[in-house]
Amino acid sequence: MTSNIAKTAKDRATTAGKPLPQNVDETLALLKSGDYVADRSLATALFLALKLGRPLFLEGEAGVGKTEIAKVLSNTLGRRLLRLQCYEGLDIASAAYEWNYSRQMIEIRLAEAAGAANRDALASDIYAERFLIKRPLLQALEEQAGGAPVLLIDELDRTDEPFEAYLLEILADYQITIPELGTIKSAVPPIVVVTSNRTREIHDALKRRCFYYWVDYPSAERELEILKVKAPEVGPALAREVVAFVQRLRQQDLFKLPGVAETIDWAEALIQLDKVALDPQGIDDTLGVLLKYQDDIAKIKGSEAAHLLQQVKAELAAAPR
Amino acid sequence: MIPSLAATSNGNGAEPPPVEASRLAENVMFFARTLRAAGLPIGPGRVIDALRAIEAVGIGTREDLYWTLHAVFVNRRDQQPLYDQAFHIFWRNPQLLEKMLQTMLPSIAVPRDEPEKGEEMLRRLAEALAGRQIERPGEEPEEKVEFDAAMTFSARELLQGMDFEKMSNAEMDEARRMIAAMRLPIMQLPTRRFFPDRHGRRVDIRATLRASLRGGGTILLQYKRKRRRHPPLVVLCDISGSMSRYSRMMLHFMHAITNDRDRVHCFLFGTRLNNITRALRQRDVDVALAKVAAKVEDWSGGTRIGGCIAEFNAVWSRRVLGQGAVVLLITDGLDREGAHGLADEMERLHKSCRRLIWLNPLLRFEGYEPKAQGAQAILPHVDDFRPVHNLESIAELGAVLSRQPQRRLEAAGSYAELMAGRGGD
Numbered sequence: 001m002t003s004n005i006a007k008t009a010k011d012r013a014t015t016a017g018k019p020l021p022q023n024v025d026e027t028l029a030l031l032k033s034g035d036y037v038a039d040r041s042l043a044t045a046l047f048l049a050l051k052l053g054r055p056l057f058l059e060g061e062a063g064v065g066k067t068e069i070a071k072v073l074s075n076t077l078g079r080r081l082l083r084l085q086c087y088e089g090l091d092i093a094s095a096a097y098e099w100n101y102s103r104q105m106i107e108i109r110l111a112e113a114a115g116a117a118n119r120d121a122l123a124s125d126i127y128a129e130r131f132l133i134k135r136p137l138l139q140a141l142e143e144q145a146g147g148a149p150v151l152l153i154d155e156l157d158r159t160d161e162p163f164e165a166y167l168l169e170i171l172a173d174y175q176i177t178i179p180e181l182g183t184i185k186s187a188v189p190p191i192v193v194v195t196s197n198r199t200r201e202i203h204d205a206l207k208r209r210c211f212y213y214w215v216d217y218p219s220a221e222r223e224l225e226i227l228k229v230k231a232p233e234v235g236p237a238l239a240r241e242v243v244a245f246v247q248r249l250r251q252q253d254l255f256k257l258p259g260v261a262e263t264i265d266w267a268e269a270l271i272q273l274d275k276v277a278l279d280p281q282g283i284d285d286t287l288g289v290l291l292k293y294q295d296d297i298a299k300i301k302g303s304e305a306a307h308l309l310q311q312v313k314a315e316l317a318a319a320p321r
Numbered sequence: 322m323i324p325s326l327a328a329t330s331n332g333n334g335a336e337p338p339p340v341e342a343s344r345l346a347e348n349v350m351f352f353a354r355t356l357r358a359a360g361l362p363i364g365p366g367r368v369i370d371a372l373r374a375i376e377a378v379g380i381g382t383r384e385d386l387y388w389t390l391h392a393v394f395v396n397r398r399d400q401q402p403l404y405d406q407a408f409h410i411f412w413r414n415p416q417l418l419e420k421m422l423q424t425m426l427p428s429i430a431v432p433r434d435e436p437e438k439g440e441e442m443l444r445r446l447a448e449a450l451a452g453r454q455i456e457r458p459g460e461e462p463e464e465k466v467e468f469d470a471a472m473t474f475s476a477r478e479l480l481q482g483m484d485f486e487k488m489s490n491a492e493m494d495e496a497r498r499m500i501a502a503m504r505l506p507i508m509q510l511p512t513r514r515f516f517p518d519r520h521g522r523r524v525d526i527r528a529t530l531r532a533s534l535r536g537g538g539t540i541l542l543q544y545k546r547k548r549r550r551h552p553p554l555v556v557l558c559d560i561s562g563s564m565s566r567y568s569r570m571m572l573h574f575m576h577a578i579t580n581d582r583d584r585v586h587c588f589l590f591g592t593r594l595n596n597i598t599r600a601l602r603q604r605d606v607d608v609a610l611a612k613v614a615a616k617v618e619d620w621s622g623g624t625r626i627g628g629c630i631a632e633f634n635a636v637w638s639r640r641v642l643g644q645g646a647v648v649l650l651i652t653d654g655l656d657r658e659g660a661h662g663l664a665d666e667m668e669r670l671h672k673s674c675r676r677l678i679w680l681n682p683l684l685r686f687e688g689y690e691p692k693a694q695g696a697q698a699i700l701p702h703v704d705d706f707r708p709v710h711n712l713e714s715i716a717e718l719g720a721v722l723s724r725q726p727q728r729r730l731e732a733a734g735s736y737a738e739l740m741a742g743r744g745g746d
Contacts, residue, residue: 088512089514101530104530108533108534119534119535123534126530160644161583162514199640199643200643201640201641255634255635255669295665295669
């Protein structure tokens with residue numbers, strides 16, 4: 001992990017303020033350089049969002065790599081990543097800004113002790129910027145050294161409607177209004193990525209301000225490529241079997257289909273168990289890495305898994321190497 | 322050209338002669354009343370506004386008049402078709418109204434483009450035109466007994482207990498009105514948001530600072546309290562053949578609650594599952610029901626409860642049950658497919674919502690035992706179990722929803738309690 005951090009820090013130094021890609025191919029290459037294997041459709045949506053300065057709204061099942069896109073963007077472009085993890089009841093104080101109340105109180109007391117009785121002057125003193133605690137949304141509107149930051153608003157569906165309504169102003173005009181200070185507007189709009197797991201429908205008014213993209217499960221070829229990049233220690237034969245098995249699993253009638261993250265985890269788990277090829281016993285033992293619902297595991301475990309594996313082996317034997 | 326305005330239309334908005342002006346004012350007033358009778362919320366203040374507006378715009382063409390009155394009388398998009406029809410009927414010939422009152426059966430060409438909506442609207446408009454005696458000055462107003470006034474208390478009582486199945490059309494209308502006026506309280510849950518409250522437990526520091534600045538430095542503590550709001554509500558309603566007598570009433574019920582609060586999702590199921598939430602968000606009940614009718618294709622067909630609940634679990638459950646929703650399942654539990662796989666799906670549904678309430682119209686029958694396989698599969702997985710066949714039972718439902726429940730109530734126990742507590746109805 002440490003080497004990884006060092007690597008990104010070094011990358012930052014070399015790519016600080018890297019310009020935005022100028023076409024879809026460059027966007028694809030940019031993602032690829034950040035170890036993200038993307039569809040052309042996704043690269044198109046991302047390119048448009050970057051080019052036209054609109055937020056990118058990514059919706060999809062858990063574990064298909066939505067959050068990863070923002071991280072890769074911030075790494076490859078050398079921008080600062082500001083992450084706002086949403087939860088129910090998230091409010092302005094923890095998302096945008098808060099006043100530093102204790103310092104303000106001390107300031108009032110000091111002013112009293114000094115005998116300054118001018119109330120208006122005191123008010124303008126107390127609501128100065130130095131008493132403002134900036135949270136991710138406000139930080140995203142500030143000038144940064146390496147260019148406009150990447151603002152990741154993660155799992156927006158977990159918040160409630162009032163917060164969504166508050167975001168409208170920020171996503172439309174990249175500005176925040178603070179009653180005591182006035183409106184703060186960014187000189188350079190941040191790169192905004194909004195993700196949602198669709199645990200509720202996001203309001204149309206918010207979607208209208210963004211470019212929408214549904215992140216789907218990858219095709220077999222793309223998943224194999226992802227596995228090569230993300231888990232290089234997995235041998236090509238095993239990788240092919242793993243991908244083929246997961247692809248078949250996604251055609252089953254399950255409550256929660258395994259995502260890309262599960263595929264990578266599973267391949268790594270199999271490596272840890274010194275497997276070089278899939279076998280029914282091995283699948284049964286590690287099924288909990290792929291499937292996260294008891295009903296789903298009960299459905300697949302045993303004969304069904306063996307049956308799927310047979311199909312996979314037959315398919316791979318028939319395919320040209 | 323509008324006959325009553327013909328003499329005054331000089332095109333430059335000059336003051337019309339007083340006699341004509343009074344005639345115009347009268348007509349505008351009648352027009353407003355007609356609209357009001359057809360269901361647009363127009364008070365006397367609006368009529369005065371309309372007259373001022375006409376004065377400001379001047380009496381020019383018919384089109385000017387149309388848009389002038391439109392600006393005053395219409396404030397929602399769905400009122401527009403109704404206004405449009407009323408305007409064309411009324412201002413073609415204001416005397417037409419009187420003729421209509423005599424014939425009681427208007428024959429007006431419906432605009433071709435929206436037959437369904439048009440007909441429904443027109444029916445209401447015709448009722449408004451026909452059901453109102455327009456008082457002209459100098460004529461004796463004919464006594465017309467209003468339906469509402471005629472509904473004495475005891476009649477209302479009777480209606481409360483009457484089965485939806487046995488109601489006449491007029492009674493149905495009244496019942497619909499009562500459903501629309503009903504508020505369905507749901508228990509409130511604390512959220513993580515606050516509002517200022519002098520008796521709150523927590524200190525609101527931001528407000529405190531502002532107050533102390535106003536007060537010149539003395540720090541006056543301000544308090545806040547947790548805001549409470551109701552959880553989302555998801556309604557799953559069976560529209561198969563065995564439920565057909567109730568489905569229209571249930572749709573009215575769903576329309577009423579959808580327009581009463583936010584975070585309501587409605588689904589209809591027969592052989593397929595349909596999400597009709599957006600259609601029901603139309604404020605006008607007739608337009609909403611027409612939209613639903615256009616969207617749903619399997620009215621009064623068979624039922625695949627198991628299949629539909631499975632589809633709901635797979636496709637919708639994560640999207641609408643995310644924030645601790647209360648689910649109302651409205652069905653009689655008669656399943657065409659012998660309840661295949663229903664128990665598992667019900668269990669999943671039950672475990673993914675805050676509270677599952679089963680509303681069953683068949684419960685009104687003495688000695689109804691949920692013997693059908695479907696009912697047997699549903700019963701172990703519901704928190705509550707209610708009849709829903711008349712206004713009284715819907716009102717009771719409100720009481721049930723507003724109570725903090727014991728989670729995982731033994732449905733069998735509540736069923737026994739229900740049976741014991743039920744008189745003959």
